[in-house]
Each structure stands twice: as structure tokens, then as C-alpha cells.
Amino acid sequence: MHISEGVLPLATLAGGYAASSVGIGLGLKKSTDEHLVRTAMFSSAFFVTSFIHIPIGPTNIHLVLNGFVGLLTGRTCFAAIGIALLLQAVLFQFGGITTLGINTLNMALPAFLCFLIFSPLLRRKSIPVVLTGFFCGFVSVFLSALLLSLSLVTAGESFIPAAKLVFAANTPLMIVDGFVTALALQFIDKVKPEMLIP
Amino acid sequence: MQLETFSQGKSLLHLLDPRVKLLAYIPFIFLTALSSDIFQVLASLAAATILAGIARLYSPLLFQRLLVVNVFMVFLWITLPFSISGEPLWNAGPLTASREGVTMPLLITLKANAVALYTVSLPGTSTIISLSHAMLHLRFPEKIVTVFYFFYRYIGVIGDEYARMLRMLQARGFHAATSLHTIKVYAFFTGMLFIKSLERSERVYQALLMRNFHGAFPLLAHFRLKRQDLIFTFLITCFFLIISLL
Numbered sequence: 001m002h003i004s005e006g007v008l009p010l011a012t013l014a015g016g017y018a019a020s021s022v023g024i025g026l027g028l029k030k031s032t033d034e035h036l037v038r039t040a041m042f043s044s045a046f047f048v049t050s051f052i053h054i055p056i057g058p059t060n061i062h063l064v065l066n067g068f069v070g071l072l073t074g075r076t077c078f079a080a081i082g083i084a085l086l087l088q089a090v091l092f093q094f095g096g097i098t099t100l101g102i103n104t105l106n107m108a109l110p111a112f113l114c115f116l117i118f119s120p121l122l123r124r125k126s127i128p129v130v131l132t133g134f135f136c137g138f139v140s141v142f143l144s145a146l147l148l149s150l151s152l153v154t155a156g157e158s159f160i161p162a163a164k165l166v167f168a169a170n171t172p173l174m175i176v177d178g179f180v181t182a183l184a185l186q187f188i189d190k191v192k193p194e195m196l197i198p
Numbered sequence: 199m200q201l202e203t204f205s206q207g208k209s210l211l212h213l214l215d216p217r218v219k220l221l222a223y224i225p226f227i228f229l230t231a232l233s234s235d236i237f238q239v240l241a242s243l244a245a246a247t248i249l250a251g252i253a254r255l256y257s258p259l260l261f262q263r264l265l266v267v268n269v270f271m272v273f274l275w276i277t278l279p280f281s282i283s284g285e286p287l288w289n290a291g292p293l294t295a296s297r298e299g300v301t302m303p304l305l306i307t308l309k310a311n312a313v314a315l316y317t318v319s320l321p322g323t324s325t326i327i328s329l330s331h332a333m334l335h336l337r338f339p340e341k342i343v344t345v346f347y348f349f350y351r352y353i354g355v356i357g358d359e360y361a362r363m364l365r366m367l368q369a370r371g372f373h374a375a376t377s378l379h380t381i382k383v384y385a386f387f388t389g390m391l392f393i394k395s396l397e398r399s400e401r402v403y404q405a406l407l408m409r410n411f412h413g414a415f416p417l418l419a420h421f422r423l424k425r426q427d428l429i430f431t432f433l434i435t436c437f438f439l440i441i442s443l444l
Contacts, residue, residue, distance in 0.1 A: 006309025040348035041399035044356045093314045098231040109366045161277035183385030
């Protein structure tokens with residue numbers, strides 16, 4: 001789910017940085033120190049769970065879980081996702097530093113939207129936790145893949161087939177992430193339900 | 199977990215002030231990533247190759263990392279030659295690859311590799327903790343650097359938790375496969391990992407409160423520029439000017 005260096009034009013890179021900085025700034029501004037520590041810790045867990053690979057036939061995919069992290073961190077999800085991506089770029093050369101802004105936006109904006117939509121549902125329990133979780137995982141990866149493809153298209157019309165291919169390659173991930181988010185939320189709901197009420 | 203693979207070393211680049219390296223790094227990667235001139239990109243790639251050589255980073259591991267960088271490029275190599283129209287290069291059935299369509303992914307591949315080499319040889323040769331220290335000295339917003347510091351500090355701890363839980367799964371004979379069972383196990387695993395993270399964050403916060411934490415760490419140590427830092431700054435600025443004027 002990363003765009004690497006050297007593809008996107010300056011306007012997209014700058015726009016991504018501007019939007020992500022606003023997201024991080026607004027999220028952190030009103031946070032208490034306790035919430036900051038929690039955000040950092042969830043971000044570490046987010047980074048570590050990206051090492052989990054689920055075999056799909058002959059290949060495997062790694063979990064993204066941005067919707068799940070969005071639900072748990074709330075407003076500070078831009079910071080939580082941004083720093084994890086920064087470390088991945090510096091240590092493993094996944095994504096990149098010039099594209100850090102746009103990559104953060106592509107993953108954190110859907111996470112934040114999922115928080116706004118699904119957090120009230122989770123609190124009121126109007127639909128089962130499993131369903132909320134599935135939609136949260138599915139929608140967040142779906143939107144991220146969509147934003148990723150759209151940002152590729154800003155590099156020029158000739159990138160449309162590549163954008164479509166990238167979107168299609170992410171479809172299995174939407175389903176797997178949906179299932180994992182659903183069952184993980186159900187587990188938390190049983191073991192530590194107070195965690196789901198921010 | 200040993201994550202900072204390239205930060206251990208005794209080369210010239212490893213000894214430099216991390217502030218200088220960060221300040222040199224940013225203009226180079228933006229210049230390279232935004233360039234559309236193949237000669238400029240080649241010059242930049244050459245400079246990056248030399249830097250990685252000075253840092254004595256060439257090892258099988260580095261090539262493995264570069265391989266990862268090039269995986270995304272496969273998508274571009276598959277699609278771009280056929281979607282950019284221009285002078286035909288060769289035909290494959292109904293599809294025609296154009297010359298312009300081949301130079302474009304080539305340019306992007308060179309750029310991505312050059313930037314990856316800059317990343318391992320400039321910020322990559324400092325430890326993450328000294329880089330976040332340098333970011334504070336370069337007036338990055340304090341709050342985000344503090345969050346980053348905690349995040350990095352606890353990756354090791356949560357990584358250990360992760361490894362312990364994986365061992366437990368193996369001890370119970372778990373094998374990952376394409377099945378609902380695997381997804382279920384990994385979902386509960388993830389849930390447990392996040393619960394443990396939350397509980398740890400509560401304990402850490404209480405410990406911080408007890409030590410009178412106010413949301414940021416005071417800076418005690420300060421960097422001092424040495425002669426080698428100044429020489430490096432001069433040389434790298436010359437390099438930058440030459441490449442940007444190409």
C-alpha cells in the first residue's frame with residue numbers, strides 16, 4: 001500500500017504533506033499526555049502486526065489494519081500511521097520520504113473516516129460487533145486502495161492501467177482485513193470491552 | 199529486534215553529525231524524485247552509489263532491500279510501455295510498446311533506487327534515537343517527535359511480546375495456511391497484542407507521571423559540529439549544485 005519514490009509530481013507530494021500535517025497537528029493538539037503514550041504504543045503494535053503474513057494460495061499478503069488502528073486511536077490516527085510509515089521508509093525502504101505525506105494521507109484519512117462512522121455504531125451496539133468490524137476493515141482498505149490509485153493517476157493519464165492493476169491487487173486484502181478486524185474486535189469486546197469506548 | 203541494520207559501522211558517514219546528514223538528505227531526495235531528466239537522475243544515482251560505498255554498506259542485505267524497492271516497479275513495467283503512445287518499439291499481438299513508454303519506467307526505477315541508496319547511506323547510518331534527537335534540534339514539532347520516540351522505544355518491547363506469542367502458537371502446532379482458521383487465529387492474536395499494548399501504555403504513563411513528565415523530554419546533550427561535518431557539508435553542497443545544474 002505504498003507509492004514509492006520518483007513517480008508522483010510535486011503538487012501531489014506537497015498536497016499530501018500539507019493534508020497529513022494538518023491531520024497530525026489537529027489530532028495531537030488537544031490530546032492528553034496519556035492519549036499520546038497510548039497512540040505511540042498502538043502505533044508500535046500496528047508496526048509489529050504488519051509483519052504478520054497470511055498465505056493466499058501460492059503467495060501471501062501482509063495485514064494493514066488501518067481501520068482497526070483508526071477505531072482504537074481516534075483523532076490521533078494520522079500521527080499513529082504517519083510515524084509507522086516513516087520508520088518503514090527509513091528502515092526498510094518501503095514507500096519513501098518524499099511520498100511520506102501522500103502515503104500517510106492515503107492510509108490515515110480512511111482510518112479517520114472509519115473512526116467517525118463505526119465508533120458510534122460500536123458504542124451503541126446497534127449492529128453486531130463482528131459486522132461493524134468487517135465493514136470497518138473492508139471500507140478502510142477499500143478507500144485506501146482507491147486513494148492510492150487516484151494519487152497514481154495524478155502522475156498522468158498513462159498511469160491509469162497501473163492504477164487499476166494496483167487497485168485490483170489490493171482486493172483480496174480488503175476481504176482478509178475485513179475478517180481480521182471483525183474477529184479481533186469481537187475478541188476485544190469479550191476480553192476488554194472498555195478498550196472500545198474511547 | 200535489531201532493526202537499524204545499517205546504523206552500525208565505523209565509516210566516515212557513520213561518524214558525521216546526524217543534523218548535517220538530515221539536512222543534506224532532504225534536498226537530494228526531492229531533487230532526484232522530481233527530476234525528469236535522465237542524465238540528472240543518472241548523476242544522482244552515481245552520487246548515491248558513491249555515498250553508499252563511502253559508508254561501506256554493500257552487502258547481500260542491501261541488495262535484498264533494493265529488490266523490495268523494485269517490486270512496485272513491476273506494476274509500472276507491465277503497464278506503462280503499452281499505455282504511453284509514441285514511436286513503436288516492438289509488437290506483442292495487439293499491444294505495442296513505445297520507446298517513450300520504456301524510458302518512463304526506466305527513469306522511475308533509477309530514481310527509486312537512487313533515493314533508496316541515499317536513505318541507507320545518510321539517515322540510515324545514524325541510529326533512530328540520534329535522528330529523533332537531531333529532529334528536535336532542527337526545530338521539528340516537539341509533540342510528534344515525542345510520540346515517535348515512545349513509538350520507537352516500545353517497538354522492541356511489543357516485538358518481543360509478538361515473538362513470544364508466535365512461539366506459543368508454534369508450540370501448539372499452528373501452521374499458517376489459506377483457511378478461515380488461520381485468519382481467526384491471527385485475528386485473536388492481533389486483538390491480544392493490542393490489549394497488551396494498551397495495558398503497557400497505562401503502566402508506562404503511570405511511571406511517567408511519577409517522574410513528573412510534562413509531555414516532552416528536556417534536551418540535555420547537544421551536538422557540536424566538527425571539522426569533518428563542515429568538510430562534508432561543503433562537498434555535498436558542491437555535489438548538489440553540480441547535479442541540479444545538469
